[in-house]
Amino acid sequence: MSIKNLDQLYRSVIMDHYKNPRNKGVLDENNVTVDMNNPTCGDVIHLTLKVEDDIVQDAKFEGEGCSISMASASMMTQMIKGKNTSEAVKIAQVFSDMMLGKDVDDSLDLGDIEALSGVAKFPARIKCATLAWKAIEKGVGQDDEQ
């Protein structure tokens, strides 16, 4: 049995986020809300953001999905809290590059997110990991429009 291969995907930090999701829940009304789903597999995310003075002051998510999609959402909210919107977009782009297996800027502190780099080797699971990041890109974009 290929446990070693599985460990490349399910790193312990990912399983920790899945088991103990950070920022789970819904922010009060009058915040930015984004609902996204992955139509091919049924994963859903409901993301709420509090953006003030261009800074993501708070972020919470609820959703249903596999360990990768929910851990990725947890890591995403953890990462973008306190960042300004252009930084948030930049991190989302870095994440997208990481999923495509591209080299990413070493100088960036990716924190827990780095653990998701193994997903790039599992093509069928990339969409699971990117759902939350598509949601933040959309959410930050919505704030621009307001």
Next chain:
Amino acid sequence: MLSKEIRQHFPILNQEINGHPLVYLDSGASSQKPLQVIEAISNYYKFDNSNVHRGVHTLGNRATEGYEGAREKVRNFINAKSTEEIIFTRGATTALNTVAQSYGRANVGEGDEIVITYMEHHANIIPWQQLAKEKGAVLKYIDLEEDGTLSLDKVREAVTERTKVVSVMYVSNVLGTMNPIKEITEIAHANGAVMVVDGAQAAPHMKVDVQKLDCDFLAFSGHKMCGPTGIGVLYGKRDLLNQMEPVETGGEMIDFVGLYESTWKELPWKFEAGTPIIAGAIGLGAAIDYLEEIGMDAIEQHEHEIANYAMERMSTIEGLTIYGPADPGKRAGIITFNLEEVHPHDVATVLDMNGIAVRAGHHCAQPLMKWLDVSATARASFYIYNTVDDVDRLVEGLRVAKEYFSDVY
């Protein structure tokens, strides 16, 4: 059970996936192809390729004979009265859309009813949703029994004199339920409605006899029954097809073309605009020859035995839920399940790492997922080349998945 030698006909099965011999349990999504089919397609392109119905030359004749020969094989396979009733399509989806857009548009009006069930595949839901919206018709869903079967009493309640179309899948791609199509057809007809059957999960696995069922339309796909992708079949009763207008128009399907008016060819060609999927039809014909040589009854029996063995073995895994009828007599070779809280994607990835291919997701049946109150499920579906060893590998893989994720919960 069928002989394991059948596996030798499927070259794709003879490989390792992630360091383990492949166990293919996703035939419900698409079956593998025997050499006989692969060679029929390849030989067509090597020796006979040409367009159909227009060549005066020899290759044109050979292509036409191959294509129309396949139609006769399909006719015989489902026991239709005439090849006029066999229309080649891109797949079951196109076939169902053709019925909705041609028969449906002409016969369903405001306030009329279309009756389907909660277990339908999206291909047998959305064409009717679109038609109902366009016409102001009512789309009604027959609720399921707790075990995922249909009750004829509920069918009788749902189908009324306002019902113009009843459309039901023969075998559920999720629950494995085999539906009583003959009886439902009688109820539809007693109320003056036509009966449409989505046979995508039935035609590959059991004898389907359209005259016995007395259904008005039947749709199925080639690629789930050892044939290639891109080819499927719409069967329709001749009288109905004759009344219907084509959905697509263009070359091949015309009789006479004027500047402002055109007339159509006779059946079945009036529904086959453009150059058809010639190699696909020939491949499907070869697939039918292959399946009939084994025998549809033997195939059904084999899948029942494998599925029963799988149900037995899988129910020994603690925390594993199997959806659909518990009574093996009511189900086909499809087992949909969830393993405790482990998400089906994660289950499928662990299995894939062990060389086992299963489907995970909503199986193009979101209303049914809602009915089951799950967001997704995993599914093992069996075919002629699967063995009890495959089931043992699945069970072993599921135990690994359970163990691997055990510390998460």
